[in-house]
Amino acid sequence: MKPCCFSLLKAAPLFKGLSETELQDVSACAKESRLLRAGHYFRQNDAARRVFVLTHGHVKITQLSTEGTQVFFRVIGPGEIFGIIGGFGENSYPVSAYSEGPATAWSWDTKCLLSLMEKYPKIALNVIQILSRRIQEMQDRFRDLATQRVERRVATALLRLAAKSGTREADGILINMKLSRQDLAEMTGTTLFTVSRLLKTWQTGGLIVSARQRIKLTVPHALAQIADEIPIPTPRTGK
Amino acid sequence: MKPCCFSLLKAAPLFKGLSETELQDVSACAKESRLLRAGHYFRQNDAARRVFVLTHGHVKITQLSTEGTQVFFRVIGPGEIFGIIGGFGENSYPVSAYSEGPATAWSWDTKCLLSLMEKYPKIALNVIQILSRRIQEMQDRFRDLATQRVERRVATALLRLAAKSGTREADGILINMKLSRQDLAEMTGTTLFTVSRLLKTWQTGGLIVSARQRIKLTVPHALAQIADEIPIPTPRTGK
DNA sequence: AAAGATCTTTGCGCCAGCGCAATGACCCGG
DNA sequence: CCGGGTCATTGCGCTGGCGCAAAGATCTTT
Known part of the structure; x- marks a missing residue:
């Protein structure tokens, strides 16, 4: 792994608080997914096999309702995690992740990340914090939309x-x-x-x-x- | 702890997969909070010191916007967890939890739950699953509201x-x-x-x-x- | 450079749903 | 059983923002 990316992972909220050696361990089973041009990291209803951390670019998270209307949930920036939602409970992504241009992300197999979380509980706690924030944000947006x-x-x-x-x-x-x-x-x-x-x-x-x-x-x-x-x-x- | 409540905890999604003895350990530091009549478990902006699992009754989760309009996020039923959001990141609840009538819940000190999660990673994974579901639900509602x-x-x-x-x-x-x-x-x-x-x-x-x-x-x-x-x-x- | 494909603007008509006020129904405590 | 409080209904007027169509602007491809 290139040093620049490594330091980006180090700064990612998902891995906050991990030691250098732990990070080495974690990055050992990571895979780089690079998009050279506009394209999807995954589509709604795809089997949710991997979890991503964006290292470069922007990713749009959208959802299509059954009737075809689309909503736009969030933008993922460098350092942020995405694709974590479908992986644990249901086994498919409930949203699509699309980039308008070149982008780079590191990704982990869901099962692999699961065992990493058991090995390093810190990661699980980080996930909880990230999801909590995200819930708050969704609640805020819901409130705005409603009022x-x-x-x-x-x-x-x-x-x-x-x-x-x-x-x-x-x-x-x-x-x-x-x-x-x-x-x-x-x-x-x-x-x-x-x-x-x-x-x-x-x-x-x-x-x-x-x-x-x-x-x-x-x-x-x-x-x-x-x-x-x-x-x-x-x-x-x-x- | 009364056996009936114990079995309720055992069935709670938060503690799914824990062994009998682990549950004993977990329940050791729990506290029962009982509402005899309508009232709040906590209010928006209160310091988020405890996490609750409802054992009896219903709890309404609402939020007040700065201008005073209220939105109603969810109803908590028996077995469900609430009050987990503010506890880890920010230190105050972003919502209020109110019951219209008598209700019973068990609660854990946030820090105590944190160490329980480190001790039993299963709990942390359960939390992640619960939060994931909740995000999906909020996203669905957001989509409905928008479209x-x-x-x-x-x-x-x-x-x-x-x-x-x-x-x-x-x-x-x-x-x-x-x-x-x-x-x-x-x-x-x-x-x-x-x-x-x-x-x-x-x-x-x-x-x-x-x-x-x-x-x-x-x-x-x-x-x-x-x-x-x-x-x-x-x-x-x-x- | 020209053809297509997107993206954006703008005018116009229209109605779902809000805001308000007033009245009525129901509940609960004393 | 009465009185005050909360909850629900209903009529009326109004408007924010949608839906559509058509034209214009800008980017991309070949």
Whole structure:
């Protein structure tokens, strides 16, 4: 394993707290999966045989409902784990993992990871922490979807994305991945039309700069303000 | 510990696969928390010191957004674990746990459970499985909220509740807990008014019988049909 | 460079479901 | 058995955001 990747694994939340030698042991049974271009790491309903840790790129986690509508659950960035959900209980992935461009991940056979967790309980505890966080995040998003209006949800989504994979630039924070209106709509439970209109408004107002599949937040704190506005606001203006 | 409760713990998913003696060990540091009447096991933002396994009753897991709107995440039934989320990462519960009536739970100090998990990795694996399921469930609900209309979501919620805490009766399945229109609204991301109107329609159609805080599904398969209907259906009727 | 394939914008019509208020039903404690 | 509190119903008005279609912009491939 290349040293750079090794240090990335070392920093991954999944392996936090492991010693150097333990990490060696762990990485012994890992396999590198590299995508040279856009493609799937796995598809919904595939047999869940492996668990992944992304080392490079971005992965979109989506789910297709039986009727064909798609929802977008999360973006996986470097260091993050994915594909852990189907592996233990049911034996198939409940979601698809897709990358829009080149990406690299290390992966472990599910059974192998299971025995690693028994050998090093620390890993299991890390998994528990990661899953806990993820539940909280899903709960938050569920709450937003249930109680906030579209504008806030989209603003929140943009900020979340910027925090996760934004790069600071002179004139704002660029969200560093392909991101269509459709993607944002699937994340926030709305339609691409509505997202398009919203972004347009914000762009006109100077809050963002958007191009095809690319969004830069020029005034993030204004978005944050929108994201924190009163909830189902404004029956009537106070007069 | 009373034998009845002991066997309940034995059947709890959290302790699945433990031997008799291991269970003895585990239960040694447990504490019984009994609610004689309606009340909270814990409130959102309380320090997350204990993890609970419900042995009797029902517990509602809710969250209050900063602006005061409440959402209803799940119902905990006997055997299920709750209060595990805040304990490991952040140190406060992100939700409230409330019972409408008498209830009994066993609880463990978070740190104590942590060392139990290191001692018996099986427990940690069980936790991982439970959390995985819960994530899947939240994802499903998120998807429904994002893509289905209210009617379907409420039908789904009723069926879920019936499956979890319904009792078969001569004329249908009674959902065995206090359940207001408001509760259903908070579960499905709508308003109590809309729920009221929906239930009314269904009652008129003979699908359900509802009284104050009590709902019986008389024709569950008809509800299931509603729950499985086409998604964002019906632009125009076929003519 | 031209043809396709995506992605985005925009106008228009429309309705599911919300917000509110007022009334009615039911429960429980004293 | 009464009184106050909680829960449920219902009518009415309204609008946020969806659905669709069609055109425009941008990227990719050959």
